[in-house]
Amino acid sequence: MAQMTVAAALGEQTPDHWSHHLADTMTAGRGLCDERLSAMVCEEGPFRIRELDAWKVGWARDGDKIAQVQAPGHDRPRCVYVDVLATGPAVSRTLRTQLNLAQEIRRIGDLVIVDIVVSDGRACGAVGIHVPSGEIVTIASKSVVIATGGLTRLYRRNSASSNMGGDGYALALRAGAELVDMEFVQFFPIGHLAPRLVGMDPIMWDPFRYKLGGQLLNSNFEAFEDGYASTDARSDGTYVLTRDQATYAITKEVEAGRGSPAGGAYLSFQHIPDSELRRAFGPIIDRLAANGIDLTRQPVEVAPIAHYHMGGVRVSPNLETNVAGLFACGEAIGGANGANRLSGNALTEAFVFGANAGKSAARAAKGLGHAWSGKAANPTVELLRSARPVDGPNLAREVVDLQAIMADKVGPFRTDEKLRAALARLEQMTIELGVVPRASKGGFDTVLLDWLDLRNMLMVARSVATPALARTESRGAHQREDYPSLLDHWTFNQVLALKGDTLTIERAVPFSSRGAA
Numbered sequence: 001m002a003q004m005t006v007a008a009a010l011g012e013q014t015p016d017h018w019s020h021h022l023a024d025t026m027t028a029g030r031g032l033c034d035e036r037l038s039a040m041v042c043e044e045g046p047f048r049i050r051e052l053d054a055w056k057v058g059w060a061r062d063g064d065k066i067a068q069v070q071a072p073g074h075d076r077p078r079c080v081y082v083d084v085l086a087t088g089p090a091v092s093r094t095l096r097t098q099l100n101l102a103q104e105i106r107r108i109g110d111l112v113i114v115d116i117v118v119s120d121g122r123a124c125g126a127v128g129i130h131v132p133s134g135e136i137v138t139i140a141s142k143s144v145v146i147a148t149g150g151l152t153r154l155y156r157r158n159s160a161s162s163n164m165g166g167d168g169y170a171l172a173l174r175a176g177a178e179l180v181d182m183e184f185v186q187f188f189p190i191g192h193l194a195p196r197l198v199g200m201d202p203i204m205w206d207p208f209r210y211k212l213g214g215q216l217l218n219s220n221f222e223a224f225e226d227g228y229a230s231t232d233a234r235s236d237g238t239y240v241l242t243r244d245q246a247t248y249a250i251t252k253e254v255e256a257g258r259g260s261p262a263g264g265a266y267l268s269f270q271h272i273p274d275s276e277l278r279r280a281f282g283p284i285i286d287r288l289a290a291n292g293i294d295l296t297r298q299p300v301e302v303a304p305i306a307h308y309h310m311g312g313v314r315v316s317p318n319l320e321t322n323v324a325g326l327f328a329c330g331e332a333i334g335g336a337n338g339a340n341r342l343s344g345n346a347l348t349e350a351f352v353f354g355a356n357a358g359k360s361a362a363r364a365a366k367g368l369g370h371a372w373s374g375k376a377a378n379p380t381v382e383l384l385r386s387a388r389p390v391d392g393p394n395l396a397r398e399v400v401d402l403q404a405i406m407a408d409k410v411g412p413f414r415t416d417e418k419l420r421a422a423l424a425r426l427e428q429m430t431i432e433l434g435v436v437p438r439a440s441k442g443g444f445d446t447v448l449l450d451w452l453d454l455r456n457m458l459m460v461a462r463s464v465a466t467p468a469l470a471r472t473e474s475r476g477a478h479q480r481e482d483y484p485s486l487l488d489h490w491t492f493n494q495v496l497a498l499k500g501d502t503l504t505i506e507r508a509v510p511f512s513s514r515g516a517a
């Protein structure tokens, strides 16, 4: 789904060094990055980009150089891409091709992993469901890598695919692993809201607004950005608000009853001549036309949407969790981006951490005998076997309720009162869900899948709200209306673990090469 850019200090067109990329990443992370992980992304990113280039991913070129564009927060043009808005699909296709060339890799599709199996403190496999047949599947493995992506489906408006409810975090917690920085969810201020937009990235508007000076308007068609602007205004006047300020401004306009019909703001390019629009948007104008959108005649509606999660599974520099043999990578891990992520860093971290977690997992597996334990897998197998049709609230409706709670009370702007109310409701919903899975039985059992999704989503939602309540300051993506300042004495990470049914929090000093932060 990622259609835009990947950050790496290639220095193809503008001299660059990974240390500059690291400096920008650490600045964005507002003191909470694990510098070892951030440095790994920045130092190894260029190698992974060139590796993908050799595999013919098709990075856009300017002459014989890989083209690199400027993105917010980077000190120079550093972001590569595949034209036009094709980065994600091109990367996925390229990686799939390489995967298919590796005969040693056995692929199993249509599987939802329900739990990781841990025996004698070591991960030794997983239990899942084969979705089409409904069969319970056990997998024995000497190492396990969690690569399940983020959690933005917890929110009403999000850029996620339907399977991004944060499964990996719940799997990790139940396996005994720790999570870190879970309170930091990145909201993208101008996600697409209306009209319908099919087959296009919902965050695609940003570079065009940036380039062309698209105007944010309220329901009275008044430009409102200036009223919320701080000293961060650009001298050319094209981009008045930073992302967090734009999120705040749109949220406040909607709260004041000046939102657009779908509940956001208008984004208008109508003041820009047709020829200029066509030059800037290129073939995207035609894809918009296919969606019935003519930017010369109409504004679109945009709103803040949950887009990325900085927190995640806590790992050491070899991408291993505190559970032996259990590794994690990609958006599923926390640490590299601290309290906020720079654009383009998410794909770079997916490439770098994916490769390194794979290597570490292979090293750990080498020489090990099989440690599979049917006994350790039994509780999950029995849980799935116990699934049966029972009356209860509509589970899909419950997911929608959960998303509303998260959006309204654990969204971009939080308060003690809202967070406590959210946690109380989430705990109530957890009790109501019960411990016996509901099912309709048979293949494609959406009732069972919804029950398992909701179980994980409730746990993960609590894992976001709990540290958000504890962090009585505002930092990066965590903004507290009742504690609006960044406080130096809060420069530490919050580490979560599951003890019985209780989520515990401990504080940890972020790793820095300069010693304690």
Ligand SMILES: Cc1cc2nc3c(=O)[nH]c(=O)nc-3n(C[C@H](O)[C@H](O)[C@H](O)COP(=O)(O)OP(=O)(O)OC[C@H]3O[C@@H](n4cnc5c(N)ncnc54)[C@H](O)[C@@H]3O)c2cc1C
Pocket (backbone or CB within 6 Å): 001, 002, 003, 004, 005, 006, 007, 087, 111, 112, 113, 114, 147, 148, 149, 150, 159, 160, 161, 163, 167, 168, 201, 202, 203, 307, 308, 329, 330, 331, 332, 343, 344, 345, 346, 347, 348, 350
């Ligand atoms: C619309 C959009 C645009 C973006 N644009 C950019 C961009 O321009 N640049 C950038 O750097 N980043 C961008 N990002 C972020 C970036 O795409 C993600 O951070 C990155 O793809 C994460 O990769 P991943 O491999 O960790 O996880 P994912 O790509 O999310 O893959 C996780 C996989 O795990 C599977 N899974 C989850 N749970 C289970 C389970 N229980 N059992 C089995 N499988 C499971 C999912 O089906 C999925 O296939 C964008 C994200 C979105 C949503």
